[in-house]
Amino acid sequence: MSNELVNSPAVSETAVPVVSPRRMAFNRFVSHKAAVVSVFVLVILVVFVALSPLTARYGVNQSVQAPPNSFLPPRANAWLGTDDIGRDLYSRLIYGVRVSLIIGLFSAIISVLIGCVVGAVAGFRGGRFDDVVMRVTDLFLAFPFLVTLLVMRNMLGAISWLTPIIGKVSSVRFIIVLFSIFGWMGVARIVRGQVLALKEREFIEAARAVGATRRYIVRRHLLPNSIGPIMVALTFSVVSAIIGESTLAFFGYGPQAGDGATSLGILVGQAKGAVNTGFWWLALFPCLTLVTIALSINFIGDALRDATDPRMQKDG
Amino acid sequence: MLRFVIRRLAWAVPTLFLVTFLVYIALRIGTNPVESYKRINPRATPAKIQQYIDKNGLDPNYVRGYFRWLVNFVTLDWPRSIKGSREVWPQLKDALANTLRLGTAASVVGIFFGLMLGVYAALRPGGRRDVGVNTAAFVGISIPPYVSAILLQLLFAVYWSRWFGSTLFPTSGVYPPGHTGFNLLLMLKHMVLPVTVVAIQIIAVYARYMRSSLLDVLSSEYMRTARSKGISERRVLFKHGLRNALIPVVTIAALDVGSIVGGLIITENIFSYPGMGKYFLSSFGEGDFPLLMPWMVIIVASVLLFNLLADVSYAWLDPRIRLE
Numbered sequence: 212m213s214n215e216l217v218n219s220p221a222v223s224e225t226a227v228p229v230v231s232p233r234r235m236a237f238n239r240f241v242s243h244k245a246a247v248v249s250v251f252v253l254v255i256l257v258v259f260v261a262l263s264p265l266t267a268r269y270g271v272n273q274s275v276q277a278p279p280n281s282f283l284p285p286r287a288n289a290w291l292g293t294d295d296i297g298r299d300l301y302s303r304l305i306y307g308v309r310v311s312l313i314i315g316l317f318s319a320i321i322s323v324l325i326g327c328v329v330g331a332v333a334g335f336r337g338g339r340f341d342d343v344v345m346r347v348t349d350l351f352l353a354f355p356f357l358v359t360l361l362v363m364r365n366m367l368g369a370i371s372w373l374t375p376i377i378g379k380v381s382s383v384r385f386i387i388v389l390f391s392i393f394g395w396m397g398v399a400r401i402v403r404g405q406v407l408a409l410k411e412r413e414f415i416e417a418a419r420a421v422g423a424t425r426r427y428i429v430r431r432h433l434l435p436n437s438i439g440p441i442m443v444a445l446t447f448s449v450v451s452a453i454i455g456e457s458t459l460a461f462f463g464y465g466p467q468a469g470d471g472a473t474s475l476g477i478l479v480g481q482a483k484g485a486v487n488t489g490f491w492w493l494a495l496f497p498c499l500t501l502v503t504i505a506l507s508i509n510f511i512g513d514a515l516r517d518a519t520d521p522r523m524q525k526d527g
Numbered sequence: 528m529l530r531f532v533i534r535r536l537a538w539a540v541p542t543l544f545l546v547t548f549l550v551y552i553a554l555r556i557g558t559n560p561v562e563s564y565k566r567i568n569p570r571a572t573p574a575k576i577q578q579y580i581d582k583n584g585l586d587p588n589y590v591r592g593y594f595r596w597l598v599n600f601v602t603l604d605w606p607r608s609i610k611g612s613r614e615v616w617p618q619l620k621d622a623l624a625n626t627l628r629l630g631t632a633a634s635v636v637g638i639f640f641g642l643m644l645g646v647y648a649a650l651r652p653g654g655r656r657d658v659g660v661n662t663a664a665f666v667g668i669s670i671p672p673y674v675s676a677i678l679l680q681l682l683f684a685v686y687w688s689r690w691f692g693s694t695l696f697p698t699s700g701v702y703p704p705g706h707t708g709f710n711l712l713l714m715l716k717h718m719v720l721p722v723t724v725v726a727i728q729i730i731a732v733y734a735r736y737m738r739s740s741l742l743d744v745l746s747s748e749y750m751r752t753a754r755s756k757g758i759s760e761r762r763v764l765f766k767h768g769l770r771n772a773l774i775p776v777v778t779i780a781a782l783d784v785g786s787i788v789g790g791l792i793i794t795e796n797i798f799s800y801p802g803m804g805k806y807f808l809s810s811f812g813e814g815d816f817p818l819l820m821p822w823m824v825i826i827v828a829s830v831l832l833f834n835l836l837a838d839v840s841y842a843w844l845d846p847r848i849r850l851e
Binding site: 245346349350353357370454461462482483494498516 | 538550559661668797804807823827847
């Protein structure tokens with residue numbers, strides 16, 4: 212008798228609650244604590260960057276005080292110290308991150324759009340189109356990333372009639388075009404691989420058996436089932452574009468975003484010289500910012516993977 | 528299978544020609560070899576310049592020029608470098624050997640520890656050690672090689688000598704300046720830091736691959752079937768789980784090994800390690816066409832070969848993949 216009374220609320224609770232797949236995905240995303248922290252970090256960063264005239268304490272080219280002002284360690288009027296000609300590192304970081312985020316976002320979005328279309332079509336149709344696409348990506352992926360970037364950069368820069376369209380070698384637009392040209396190939400490979408594995412599965416066979424068109428199968432079955440890898444590819448594209456920009460700048464081939472303007476890569480590039488001379492702040496803070504951004508986006512990508520893969524079980 | 532390999536090899540040869548042709552065009556447009564020759568040898572006579580153009584196949588017509596270059600390349604009549612007019616092959620051979628040494632060491636260390644960590648993490652998904660490995664792998668991936676290289680140099684060269692009076696590991700080259708002959712211990716000491724920088728990346732990447740691959744396998748239906756048959760957990764894991772989880776990892780490893788020949792540019796540059804990357808950066812900076820072309824051929828050939836290997840291994844390991 213009393214037993215029944217105690218049990219009844221528990222029974223009603225164990226009744227399966229109706230949760231939409233989207234809600235479940237959201238719950239899984241939120242359970243990834245590092246990703247939630249990363250979202251906050253990125254939002255704060257983006258707000259700071261978007262409001263750069265307000266949040267930066269000095270102009271991008273402005274020195275913090277009258278000379279002597281070079282290589283000042285962190286202090287009240289320059290929180291993160293100053294560089295060789297007395298400019299505030301904190302302000303320059305904000306302007307630099309803005310350029311880097313723009314490069315990362317735009318090239319990643321373009322890469323993923325092209326990569327999904329090409330990869331899905333190549334994987335599903337197979338045949339000659341697949342052969343040609345895969346050989347083209349083979350061709351580009353055959354070279355180390357940096358080599359392709361440098362050679363293509365020089366080549367595109369030397370073709371004078373392209374300059375009005377894609378900008379000068381040292382412009383941000385040029386770098387975005389450059390990264391998009393390579394970025395889609397990695398995505399296309401991932402999507403193609405996923406589609407190849409999926410299309411042998413029973414549910415695709417079933418869809419085909421009931422007369423679904425190819426277009427329908429790709430759009431309703433193959434791409435949605437590949438959304439996890441695509442999301443991860445997107446986040447990786449953002450990171451690799453940001454790191455790629457830094458790498459180019461590190462070797463002196465990066466964007467020179469106008470008069471004295473800066474990018475994260477340019478600031479990180481200064482770190483190389485700053486280490487031996489003991490100006491640790493010039494090495495530490497840009498590197499830390501770069502790693503923080505890359506880490507945050509990677510965490511979000513990982514959480515997206517967990518969230519979009521319904522077969523994943525947290526408790527194993 | 529054999530038909531597939533033959534078909535791919537039949538593809539690889541024209542691919543190699545096509546790629547080297549495209550590289551030839553890209554380098555001619557991008558580095559302007561004739562101008563670089565004149566810039567580096569300002570007092571060269573017109574006859575010398577013409578000889579340089581002939582030997583390198585720098586005909587104004589790209590197709591004719593390419594075939595000219597190809598004939599010289601295949602008959603091993605390689606032109607000398609623009610700067611200092613040196614033989615190309617001895618330099619290229621040394622660079623290749625140095626890079627292979629560094630790359631192999633880093634790959635072996637990196638893949639071994641990466642796979643171990645991946646399995647270790649995947650066995651308790653969501654647990655503390657999974658979170659630990661995952662976080663560490665993320666940090667490893669998110670740190671570009673030059674950042675870790677700078678930090679390691681700072682620690683083992685600048686600060687170590689400040690604290691203990693001498694540096695622990697040298698930060699540049701294969702041997703100290705002026706050293707001649709072979710010395711294994713010295714060589715290994717010089718390799719420690721660059722191998723660490725490269726291996727950090729490889730460990731992080733493979734720990735992630737292995738973890739996610741094993742997790743995919745562990746949540747699949749055939750694992751449940753295997754368990755329901757009553758096989759021991761150990762056997763389920765090794766026979767059904769690990770072996771299937773390794774399939775995609777092996778494929779990726781084949782691709783990575785192929786790309787390592789030219790993929791250590793950043794690390795080599797920072798540690799002044801005389802490998803393929805340093806060779807490329809210096810010759811690219813000079814626009815040294817005779818040095819660049821053979822380098823490109825080696826890179827492309829190695830990647831094409833390992834690409835084929837990856838595809839074959841994939842089909843061989845996973846019968847569900849159809850090659851034909």
